[in-house]
Amino acid sequence: xxxxVRFSGFGGQGIILSAVIIGRAAVMYDGKYAxxxxxxxxxxxxxxxxxxVIIDDEPILFPKVTVPDIYVIMSQEGFEKYGASAQxxxxxxxxxxxxxxxxxxxxxxxxxxxEAREKLGRDIVANIVMLGALVAATHVVSExxxxxxxxxxxxxxxxxxxxxxxxxGFELIKERGQSA
Amino acid sequence: xxxxxxxxxxxxxxxxxxxxxxxxTPSTEVAEHMAIKLPKKNGTFxxxxxxxxxxASIIGASWTGARAMTATSGPGFSLMMENIGYAVMTxxxxxxxxxxxxxxxxxQPTMAAAGDMMQCRFGSHGxxxxxxxxxxxxxxxxxxxxxxxxxxxxxxxxxxxMADEIIGHMRERIIIPDKVEHIPRRPLAPGVLPFHxxxxxxxxxxxxxxxxxxxxxxxxxxxxxxxxxxxxxxHEQLVMRLYNKIEHARKEIADYVVTNPDAETVFVTYGSPAxxxxxxxxxxxxxxxxxxxxxxxxxxxxxxIAEFPNAARFIIPELNLGQVAREFDRHTRVPVIQVPKxxxxxxxxxxxxKLAGVAA
Amino acid sequence: xxxxxxxxxxxxxHIYCAGCGNGTIINCTLxxxxxxxxxxxxxxxxxxxxxxxxxxxxxVTDSLHTTHGRALPFATGIKMAKPGxxxxxxxxxxxxxxxxxxxxxxxCRRNIDITVICMNNQIYGMTGGQGSPTxxxxxxxxxxxxxxxxxxxxxxxxxxxxxxxxVARWTSYHVKxxxxxxxxxxxxxxxxxIEARVQxxxxxxxxxxxxxxxxQVEYLRSHSMLRQKYLQHEERGEPVPDxxxxxxxxxxxxxxxMGLPR
Numbered sequence: 001x002x003x004x005v006r007f008s009g010f011g012g013q014g015i016i017l018s019a020v021i022i023g024r025a026a027v028m029y030d031g032k033y034a035x036x037x038x039x040x041x042x043x044x045x046x047x048x049x050x051x052x053v054i055i056d057d058e059p060i061l062f063p064k065v066t067v068p069d070i071y072v073i074m075s076q077e078g079f080e081k082y083g084a085s086a087q088x089x090x091x092x093x094x095x096x097x098x099x100x101x102x103x104x105x106x107x108x109x110x111x112x113x114x115e116a117r118e119k120l121g122r123d124i125v126a127n128i129v130m131l132g133a134l135v136a137a138t139h140v141v142s143e144x145x146x147x148x149x150x151x152x153x154x155x156x157x158x159x160x161x162x163x164x165x166x167x168x169g170f171e172l173i174k175e176r177g178q179s180a
Numbered sequence: 181x182x183x184x185x186x187x188x189x190x191x192x193x194x195x196x197x198x199x200x201x202x203x204x205t206p207s208t209e210v211a212e213h214m215a216i217k218l219p220k221k222n223g224t225f226x227x228x229x230x231x232x233x234x235x236a237s238i239i240g241a242s243w244t245g246a247r248a249m250t251a252t253s254g255p256g257f258s259l260m261m262e263n264i265g266y267a268v269m270t271x272x273x274x275x276x277x278x279x280x281x282x283x284x285x286x287x288q289p290t291m292a293a294a295g296d297m298m299q300c301r302f303g304s305h306g307x308x309x310x311x312x313x314x315x316x317x318x319x320x321x322x323x324x325x326x327x328x329x330x331x332x333x334x335x336x337x338x339x340x341x342m343a344d345e346i347i348g349h350m351r352e353r354i355i356i357p358d359k360v361e362h363i364p365r366r367p368l369a370p371g372v373l374p375f376h377x378x379x380x381x382x383x384x385x386x387x388x389x390x391x392x393x394x395x396x397x398x399x400x401x402x403x404x405x406x407x408x409x410x411x412x413x414x415h416e417q418l419v420m421r422l423y424n425k426i427e428h429a430r431k432e433i434a435d436y437v438v439t440n441p442d443a444e445t446v447f448v449t450y451g452s453p454a455x456x457x458x459x460x461x462x463x464x465x466x467x468x469x470x471x472x473x474x475x476x477x478x479x480x481x482x483x484x485i486a487e488f489p490n491a492a493r494f495i496i497p498e499l500n501l502g503q504v505a506r507e508f509d510r511h512t513r514v515p516v517i518q519v520p521k522x523x524x525x526x527x528x529x530x531x532x533x534k535l536a537g538v539a540a
Numbered sequence: 541x542x543x544x545x546x547x548x549x550x551x552x553x554h555i556y557c558a559g560c561g562n563g564t565i566i567n568c569t570l571x572x573x574x575x576x577x578x579x580x581x582x583x584x585x586x587x588x589x590x591x592x593x594x595x596x597x598x599x600v601t602d603s604l605h606t607t608h609g610r611a612l613p614f615a616t617g618i619k620m621a622k623p624g625x626x627x628x629x630x631x632x633x634x635x636x637x638x639x640x641x642x643x644x645x646x647x648c649r650r651n652i653d654i655t656v657i658c659m660n661n662q663i664y665g666m667t668g669g670q671g672s673p674t675x676x677x678x679x680x681x682x683x684x685x686x687x688x689x690x691x692x693x694x695x696x697x698x699x700x701x702x703x704x705x706x707v708a709r710w711t712s713y714h715v716k717x718x719x720x721x722x723x724x725x726x727x728x729x730x731x732x733x734i735e736a737r738v739q740x741x742x743x744x745x746x747x748x749x750x751x752x753x754x755x756q757v758e759y760l761r762s763h764s765m766l767r768q769k770y771l772q773h774e775e776r777g778e779p780v781p782d783x784x785x786x787x788x789x790x791x792x793x794x795x796x797x798m799g800l801p802r
Contacts, residue, residue: 020351023351023352027352027353033352033353034351034352034353035350035351035352036350036351036352037346037349037350037351038349039290040290041290042289042290060352061455061458061459061462062455062456062458062459062526062528062529063346063350063352063452063455063526064346064525064526066528197621198617198620198621200613200616200617224620224621226616226617226620228613228616228646229613229642229643229646230642232610232613232643233610233612233613233616233642233643233646234613236606236607236610236613236614236616236617237613237614237616237617237620238617239604239606239614239617240586240604240613240614240615240616240617240618240619240621241617241618241620241621242617243602243604243618244618244621244622244625245621245622246621248617248621262607262610263606263607263610266606266607386602388584388602388618388622388625389581389582389584389602389622389624389625390581391580391581392602393548393580393581393600393601393602394602394603395548395596395597395602395603395605396602396603396604396605397597397605398605398606398607399605404550406551406597407597407605
């Protein structure tokens, strides 16, 4: 089963890292194939950034995402640039704190930035909340795989915070019984 | 693992112990990774003041016996050209990694291109031959970097690893082998003149500090290494030897992959467009579509064209205006269809399917 | 041993013009090296392009005659890869201060443990006498036919500002002093920069009214002023003539050094 996941937000939210973590989870812990790519400009902070990951049971030949079936959108500009054209059958997970538009496809609203700020005390883990929600909603990788990949990828000393962020993401989906 | 990191890891596995570089997008991760890893392996990492100095530093290091490398992109590659010629003339083994981006000039620093393929072949002044490898996966970033070091030491030339931003920045699964092949530099035999070639036209290497007392100059020189820049015959002999030591090995060192050799429609690729073509062939499994994937573009393996005796058309998608397609075209009478692409996007499988006449 | 043991006898005759000052500087350098007791197989000479840069070709050690202006980054690569080597760079004013200016300031900044000897003849000698960054204001050259209008570089002050540990200037007249300065430079860890002002009778002297080689050497002698004396003048607010060549040791210090044996 091939999944094409596209992440978009603004620089500094950890958009590229999110795709790297998902790819790592798929390859290292679920025994699948994955290719991660990105589009970025000169700005390290701000602007619309996009990263993508393809996950497949078979080796991946064409490495670029063309028609994503899953979107993770974390900024309004990111939505307009990389999310608005989503196909009908796609699933879009949106950070409802920061994105006010809604797509024509299935949309799962996750107040990730609000949750990260209020429940976890740090905006910076909003992308990990989104990753938790993404996995709980789509099962694109397993929950144990994403947890291990997150722990591999985050700075030392922040493991607990990131684990809580991921769990919060799981819960937000499970609480409302939303799954795609 | 990211392509650029795989390149650095391949270099370390090959025994690279000197890196001189200057940061430039999209190649910088190679330098950053070497900066972390080399000191731990008792090697030297140095950030030079520009790419001219970077190229100079690795040539200097190479003469002390080091396996030396630099990595760059776009404008940095242009700045290296003079000293690349020096490495050619002085027969200095070294590896130059170019993670190609859109040009001319500053162009598209963060987007992929293959616009430097002719520059790596002809970019420095004067006549010479060159070896250029083109990876199309993260795995090959690792493997071809190892190979680049072995070729550099064997032929005593700068070897180019010509990747592009897509391969350099892409992350995918890689299997790192326990051991890699290591072809050592052949030392100069005692009593032999320092630039006297052996049968393969390559002289033994008179490493600095071993008592050879060798004079190395970019001037036209005789077998002693002494300048003789106004002797037409010696100049011709030297340049022809530098040229032929690679040209004579063209068949032997060629590195390409043939898929469906009896096909009539044949794609020819190197670098990231290979991935688009592999997708096309995978999706159209019922139809016979050929693929010649070049892992080594220079010296150009023209004999590989004969691997496709039924070819009625060659389709060559490139991230430039047809630099390698032109070279290909002059070796065949079969029609060559160029599929140039600028801007940084990769050829979509759908557009290539259309050209190949298969259903999307 | 004598300095003559360092010459590559089978390379003679050399390319330098009669009366050229470069030979003097090479002799002084080899004399200093001989006193240092360096092993030939551990000594490497590096140079760029120009008359001065031909010097390594006449010396028996391993040597790298490189591209124009780039001797210092080549030398940096050698020294960083093999810190046990003694690395000496021969360069000229055009090579070092024009095309290689950026490499010069960065080599000084790194304070890499090499010795740099600049034969400053104030002209591009090898290509026929064009103006260089050290050509004095008013001097004639093929590219300054009406007299140079650009201010000249003071290479020693540049090296000091950029961070070299040892800086000195002498001339081809001051053979003993120059030899000693080269030796002190070689003994001092870090980048040692020794500027040697030399006569170029063929391309500078002829255009600038020096009829004889000795006229130019005499000019170097008579216009030289020891740095201590120059500083006294400066302190007292007394002007010195524009053409004064300040000679002597400029600085000897212990900034952190790159490229020492680990």
